[in-house]
Structure formats: structure tokens, C-alpha cells
Amino acid sequence: MTALTDPPKESFRLSMLINDTRYRSLTFQAIALLVLISAVAYLASNLMANLAAAGLNISYDFLGDPAGYDINQTLIGYTSQSAHLQAAWVGILNTLLVAFLACITATILGVFAGVMRLSNNWLVRKLMSGYVEIFRNIPVLIWILIIYAIMTVSLPAPNAFRGDSPESTMLLDSFAFTNRGIYIPSPIWGAGSIVVVLTFVASIIGVFAYRRYAKKLLFSTGKLLPMGWPSLAILFVPTILMFFIMGQPITLDYPELKGFNFRGGLKIGAPLIALWVALSVYTGAFIAENVRAGILAVSKGQTEAAAALGLRPGRIMNLVVLPQALRVIIPPLISQYLNITKNSSLAIAVGYADITATLGGITLNQTGRAIECVLLLMLFYLVISLGISAIMNTYNNAVKLKER
Amino acid sequence: MKKSVFLGALTVAGLAAGVAAAGTQDDVKARGKLNCGVTTGLVGFAAPDANGVWQGFDVSVCRAVAAAVLGDANAVEFVPTTGKTRFTALASGEIDMLARNTTWTFSRDVDLKFEFVGINYYDGQGFMVPKALGVSSAKELDGATVCIQTGTTTELNLADFFRKNNISYEPVPVETNAEGQQQYLAGACDTYTTDASGLAATRAAFENPADHVILPEIVSKEPLGPLVRHGDNEWADTVRWTLNALIAAEELGVTSANVGEMSMEAGSSPEVNRLLGTEGNLGEMLGLDADWAKKAIMAGGNYGELFEKNIGENTPIGLARGLNAQWTDGGLLYTPPFR
Numbered sequence: 128m129t130a131l132t133d134p135p136k137e138s139f140r141l142s143m144l145i146n147d148t149r150y151r152s153l154t155f156q157a158i159a160l161l162v163l164i165s166a167v168a169y170l171a172s173n174l175m176a177n178l179a180a181a182g183l184n185i186s187y188d189f190l191g192d193p194a195g196y197d198i199n200q201t202l203i204g205y206t207s208q209s210a211h212l213q214a215a216w217v218g219i220l221n222t223l224l225v226a227f228l229a230c231i232t233a234t235i236l237g238v239f240a241g242v243m244r245l246s247n248n249w250l251v252r253k254l255m256s257g258y259v260e261i262f263r264n265i266p267v268l269i270w271i272l273i274i275y276a277i278m279t280v281s282l283p284a285p286n287a288f289r290g291d292s293p294e295s296t297m298l299l300d301s302f303a304f305t306n307r308g309i310y311i312p313s314p315i316w317g318a319g320s321i322v323v324v325l326t327f328v329a330s331i332i333g334v335f336a337y338r339r340y341a342k343k344l345l346f347s348t349g350k351l352l353p354m355g356w357p358s359l360a361i362l363f364v365p366t367i368l369m370f371f372i373m374g375q376p377i378t379l380d381y382p383e384l385k386g387f388n389f390r391g392g393l394k395i396g397a398p399l400i401a402l403w404v405a406l407s408v409y410t411g412a413f414i415a416e417n418v419r420a421g422i423l424a425v426s427k428g429q430t431e432a433a434a435a436l437g438l439r440p441g442r443i444m445n446l447v448v449l450p451q452a453l454r455v456i457i458p459p460l461i462s463q464y465l466n467i468t469k470n471s472s473l474a475i476a477v478g479y480a481d482i483t484a485t486l487g488g489i490t491l492n493q494t495g496r497a498i499e500c501v502l503l504l505m506l507f508y509l510v511i512s513l514g515i516s517a518i519m520n521t522y523n524n525a526v527k528l529k530e531r
Numbered sequence: 532m533k534k535s536v537f538l539g540a541l542t543v544a545g546l547a548a549g550v551a552a553a554g555t556q557d558d559v560k561a562r563g564k565l566n567c568g569v570t571t572g573l574v575g576f577a578a579p580d581a582n583g584v585w586q587g588f589d590v591s592v593c594r595a596v597a598a599a600v601l602g603d604a605n606a607v608e609f610v611p612t613t614g615k616t617r618f619t620a621l622a623s624g625e626i627d628m629l630a631r632n633t634t635w636t637f638s639r640d641v642d643l644k645f646e647f648v649g650i651n652y653y654d655g656q657g658f659m660v661p662k663a664l665g666v667s668s669a670k671e672l673d674g675a676t677v678c679i680q681t682g683t684t685t686e687l688n689l690a691d692f693f694r695k696n697n698i699s700y701e702p703v704p705v706e707t708n709a710e711g712q713q714q715y716l717a718g719a720c721d722t723y724t725t726d727a728s729g730l731a732a733t734r735a736a737f738e739n740p741a742d743h744v745i746l747p748e749i750v751s752k753e754p755l756g757p758l759v760r761h762g763d764n765e766w767a768d769t770v771r772w773t774l775n776a777l778i779a780a781e782e783l784g785v786t787s788a789n790v791g792e793m794s795m796e797a798g799s800s801p802e803v804n805r806l807l808g809t810e811g812n813l814g815e816m817l818g819l820d821a822d823w824a825k826k827a828i829m830a831g832g833n834y835g836e837l838f839e840k841n842i843g844e845n846t847p848i849g850l851a852r853g854l855n856a857q858w859t860d861g862g863l864l865y866t867p868p869f870r
Contacts, residue, residue: 388701484704
């Protein structure tokens with residue numbers, strides 16, 4: 128009787144690390160890792176040694192010291208006596224604000240331009256390719272400076288609004304366009320305004336619920352409910368009703384020319400506008416190309432088949448082509464969002480107080496802690512970029528073609 | 532040193548490169564050129580002229596040092612720096628010295644590890660407004676928009692001044708003086724603030740200087756002077772005593788016109804003799820030629836001549852000597868004795 132046994136286990140020899148393909152890649156990776164670690168360690172120790180020789184050290188104590196400088200746009204409380212850390216937070220929020228705004232407008236602009244570039248209308252097509260080629264091929268810094276320069280030169284200074292017969296007047300007595308920014312009325316939240324706001328939030332949820340229901344109905348019964356006007360109605364009617372029921376708790380604070388500047392209302396500063404618009408139009412041109420590529424990736428037969436079913440061109444785009452194009456569009460779109468966030472660091476060119484301007488600019492300069500500040504900046508941008516990437520990839524997984 | 536250069540290229544700040552080098556003076560001599568940090572352009576203090584040659588009061592300090600060390604006032608590589616980049620440039624060894632309207636402050640001297648070698652201009656922060664605005668005092672600037680160069684001491688003084696007077700303002704940060712001037716003229720800010728000398732220099736470059744007034748308030752002390760890295764005392768001595776030589780020369784009546792003659796042979800004044808190297812060995816102590824001070828003075832003149840030529844009352848900038856007169860004339864300029 129014979130028993131089947133495993134072949135004798137080959138004993139491990141050191142030479143197999145090089146000769147055996149099973150181990151070879153691991154060997155090289157381990158060597159590469161070791162080299163990398165020692166290179167980084169060498170640089171770090173060299174840095175430390177040189178800092179010590181210069182009598183300097185790495186310390187983050189300065190973050191708690193009063194910053195001493197003022198910032199022209201703050202979303203959170205800040206005075207010149209606040210700590211450098213608070214100034215950094217102000218900068219972080221400003222970065223996120225402009226990145227968020229620019230991502231939205233760039234997407235809208237990009238999708239519009241990308242679709243229009245494939246239009247059958249010669250003029251529209253050429254206009255859009257002109258837009259894409261011009262904006263994509265000129266550096267974003269130049270666009271930021273151009274838009275800022277146009278704003279400061281072409282719009283009037285606040286003192287043009289002064290006097291009995293001023294050179295400029297406010298639009299509808301509530302909007303002032305000046306070279307320092309746009310002043311608009313801001314809401315004053317009175318008692319009971321929270322109810323109105325909650326109603327509005329509930330309405331937004333309601334709109335989504337309605338659209339979901341309509342879609343479900345369409346898929347199960349083939350009955351198409353109207354989408355446009357009911358959505359708008361759900362969005363606004365309850366809120367407006369609640370606004371009057373609560374006795375109009377939200378009033379507006381109008382900007383008024385007082386002293387040197389407009390006071391009151393909400394100011395959207397010229398640097399923010401310049402940065403926002405420049406990032407939007409610049410990145411919009413790239414997104415337009417992504418969208419165009421995505422649409423071209425959908426077979427023409429799909430369009431023809433949809434048309435044969437009697438769908439209108441708008442519906443074909445919305446229901447057939449774009450959903451399939453999204454899986455091609457979204458991955459590069461993630462890169463564009465990252466680009467917007469990173470390019471917002473050019474803010475200092477127009478004096479916008481983003482993180483690079485506060486922590487990486489004034490704080491660095493006033494404290495002289497260059498290495499510490501730059502390390503923090505790198506950490507911030509890394510966290511933000513990875514965050515955006517994670518969120519967008521989750522979305523991508525949700526919309527990508529499901530293979531069953 | 533090799534180690535440091537490698538690091539400097541690879542780290543973001545490159546802060547430590549060059550620090551390990553012991554003798555900046557030897558480096559400068561070996562290189563045959565002085566790397567001197569100046570502003571990116573402030574007429575009168577440091578700006579290239581129509582021929583692209585750097586001219587100005589701060590530039591003259593660089594030239595005097597180059598003349599003293601290398602014997603050639605033109606052996607200078609001018610490195611334009613902004614308020615933001617100047618300290619990194621100096622700390623990393625990109626420049627040997629900084630002569631750039633830089634205010635001597637405690638933290639820069641102590642915490643940033645720099646060595647201010649003296650003061651070549653006693654200044655204070657002022658405000659400039661268009662005459663049409665009808666403002667006569669800085670305290671009337673409540674709510675104004677202020678153009679301010681970022682990363683400067685003036686930025687901190689500005690915040691202090693408005694806080695102290697309990698009035699508000701809105702800063703418009705700019706990077707360079709040219710940018711500040713452009714924003715101010717475009718009306719993007721109501722007032723421009725920087726050192727009063729800088730305001731005068733900026734205003735002189737305007738098309739209609741008379742349309743703008745510099746408000747009477749001087750809200751801070753701004754002692755401006757050249758600086759070097761901490762820890763290289765020989766080099767600091769060379770720059771310090773070159774500056775002192777220019778100031779002493781004016782006090783002792785040595786000018787670019789008569790320095791040649793006075794240095795031919797020992798004269799009747801022992802201090803002039805020691806300064807010009809006809810007596811004693813002060814040059815040798817610095818590791819320089821005996822006639823180092825003579826070369827420095829020949830480069831552009833003594834302190835008074837430089838002042839008159841670049842920023843004095845007969846120039847478009849039109850600054851009075853004021854605090855910057857010799858101590859014998861009631862000013863603050865006072866050098867330690869050359870002995």
C-alpha cells in the first residue's frame with residue numbers, strides 16, 4: 128500500500144531571494160524601501176544637525192502666540208490678537224470656500240461647454256472650442272491677475288458713489304459694484320427665522336424624495352411625472368408660506384456708503400471674485416474636455432437608438448448619453464477638483480487670505496518658522512486632496528457601470 | 532558644506548544651507564562677487580536705473596562692502612527679495628548680506644538668528660492718502676481700506692495702531708512696493724502705509740506727486756539697517772565697520788573728492804589716519820587691505836554724500852536728514868571710534 132505524500136518541501140536557501148521569481152520582486156522592493164528610508168533619515172538628520180548648528184530648532188510653540196496681523200476676509204472670529212493657529216484656521220476655511228465655489232461653477236461651466244462643443248450648431252461649436260483652447264492654454268495665475276486687474280481698473284472706487292450727483296449709483300439701491308468687491312444685502316436672522324430655515328431644509332429633502340418617487344414610478348409603471356415645476360414648487364412654496372406665517376422674521380441689511388467704504392450688507396471681496404472666476408473658467412475648460420471625451424466614448428448607436436424611440440435631444444443627453452458618459456468623466460473630474468484646490472494657493476497674488484497666504488505667508492514670515500509652516504501646509508493640502516479624492520471615488524463607485 | 536548644499540537643494544526652505552560655512556568673507560573673496568539682497572524696486576533705496584544698473588541708498592551699502600572686501604564696487608550680484616523671501620534668502624546662504632529697508636527688531640535679531648550690523652536709516656511708519664480724500668490725520672482713517680506689504684513689521688504696527696485708537700480698517704495685502712503703488716493708484720485702497728521714506732520714494736515716482744499727502748503721524752520706530760547671518764562674527768564685523776566707516780567719514784570730513792588725497796600720507800588727524808589705513812592696522816584686523824575704508828568711501832562717497840545723492844532734499848524723493856543727521860548736527864548717527 129502506498130500513500131500519496133506531498134513532494135518533499137524544498138528548503139529555503141538565501142540565493143533564492145535573487146534567483147527565484149517568487150521572492151525576487153519582494154527582495155527588490157525591500158531593498159528599495161530600505162534605500163528610501165535611509166535617504167529620508169539622512170536628510171532629516173542632516174536638517175536637524177544644520178538647524179542645531181545654526182542655533183535653531185523645530186518647534187510649533189509659535190502657533191499659540193498672538194498673530195499680530197489682520198486679515199481682510201474671515202469666516203470665523205479673528206482679531207490681530209488671535210493666535211497664529213486661529214489665523215491658520217481662517218486661511219483653511221478661506222481655501223475651502225473658494226475651492227468649493229470654484230468646483231461647483233467649474234463643473235457647471237465645464238459640462239455646459241463640453242456638451243455645447245459637440246453641438247450641431249457651427250457657431251456654438253466654434254465658440255466653445257475657442258473658449259476651451261484659450262483658457263486651457265494660458266496659465267491660471269495669468270487669468271487670476273487679468274480678472275483682478277479688470278475688476279480694479281474697470282469698476283469704480285467707493286468714493287465714486289459719494290456726493291449729491293455721484294458718478295456711480297447702486298443697482299436697485301442694494302447692490303454696489305466697486306473695485307474692492309461687490310456689496311450685497313445680507314439677511315438679518317430675527318426670532319423665528321430658525322423655523323423658516325428648517326422648513327427650507329425639509330423642502331430640499333422633499334424635492335429629493337419626490338424625484339426619487341417619480342423615478343421609481345417611471346421605472347415600474349412607465350408613467351412620467353413632471354419634474355421641473357413640482358420640484359420648484361416643493362422647494363419654495365412651503366418656505367415662503369412659513370416666512371409669512373412667522374411674521375417675516377428675516378430682514379435684509381443693505382450696504383450703505385459710510386466713511387471710506389460701504390458698511391453693512393455682505394461684501395464679496397474682489398480677491399475672492401477674481402480667484403473664484405479665474406479658477407472656474409480655467410478648470411471649466413479642462414472639465415469641458417473631459418465631458419466631451421466622455422460623451423464621445425458613448426457609442427453613437429445609443430443616440431440613434433434613443434432617437435428612434437422618439438426621445439427628444441435634451442432627453443437623449445440626460446437619460447441615455449450622460450449617465451453612461453459619467454463613468455468616463457468622473458475619474459478625471461476628481462483630478463480637476465484636486466487641481467482647483469491646489470491652484471487656490473495662488474490666492475496670494477491677489478491678496479486673498481487663503482492658507483498659503485496666512486500660515487504659509489504672513490505667519491511664516493513673521494515668525495521665521497519656515498520649515499514648520501511648510502510642513503503644516505503640506506499636511507493640510509495632503510489631507511484635503513485625499514479627502515476630496517475619497518469622497519469623489521465613493522461617488523464614482525456609486526455611478527459607475529454595474530456589472531452583474 | 533557639501534552636505535549642506537545637498538540639503539538646501541532638497542528641503543523646501545533650505546534654511547540651514549551655508550550656515551555651516553565658517554567664513555562668508557572667504558567665500559566672497561573666493562567667488563570674487565558679493566551677493567547682496569535688496570528690494571525688488573524702491574526708487575532711491577534700491578532700483579535699477581534706465582541702463583539696468585542698480586542704484587540707491589541701500590545699493591550703495593552693498594557697493595561699499597564689495598569695494599572694501601574685493602576692491603571693486605561693481606563686484607556685486609544684486610538679488611531682489613520681497614518682504615517674504617528676504618530672510619529665507621539670507622538664512623539659506625543665497626545672499627551674503629541683506630541691505631533692504633529691514634527693520635531691526637528683537638525677534639529678527641534673537642529668534643531668527645540674524646545679526647543687524649547697524650542702522651543706515653532711522654525711519655518710522657507713515658500713511659499716504661490722496662489729497663482729494665480730505666484726511667488730515669491717520670486717526671480719521673476709521674473704516675479705511677489700507678494697502679500693506681505682507682510679512683513686514685509695518686503690517687504688525689498697522690494692526691497695533693488701529694487697535695490702540697479703537698478704529699477699524701480693512702487690509703489689502705500686497706507683495707511688493709510696486710504692487711502696493713498700483714493698487715493705491717487704482718483706488719483699490721484708500722491709503723498706503725509703509726515706512727515714511729518708502730512713501731516719499733513711492734510718491735516721487737507718481738505722475739502727480741502733489742495730489743497725495745503723507746499724513747503727519749509716524750506710528751512706529753523703524754530702524755533700518757543691513758544684516759547678516761548670526762554666528763559669522765568676522766563677516767558681521769566687516770559689514771558693520773564698512774557701514775561705520777561711511778558714517779565716520781562724513782563726521783571726519785572725508786569725502787569721495789578728498790579721500791584720495793587724504794590717504795596719500797598720514798595727516799594731522801589720528802582717527803582719519805587710522806580710518807584710511809595710513810596709520811595702525813585696522814584693515815589687517817578685519818582681514819582686509821589697509822585701504823579698505825578708502826575703497827568703501829571711493830565707491831560712492833561718505834554717508835552724507837550717499838544720502839544727498841540718492842534720497843536727499845535735492846532728489847525727487849526729497850527726504851530731510853532729520854534723525855539721520857550726524858550726532859554733531861543733532862541727529863542720531865554716531866559711530867564708535869576707529870581705534
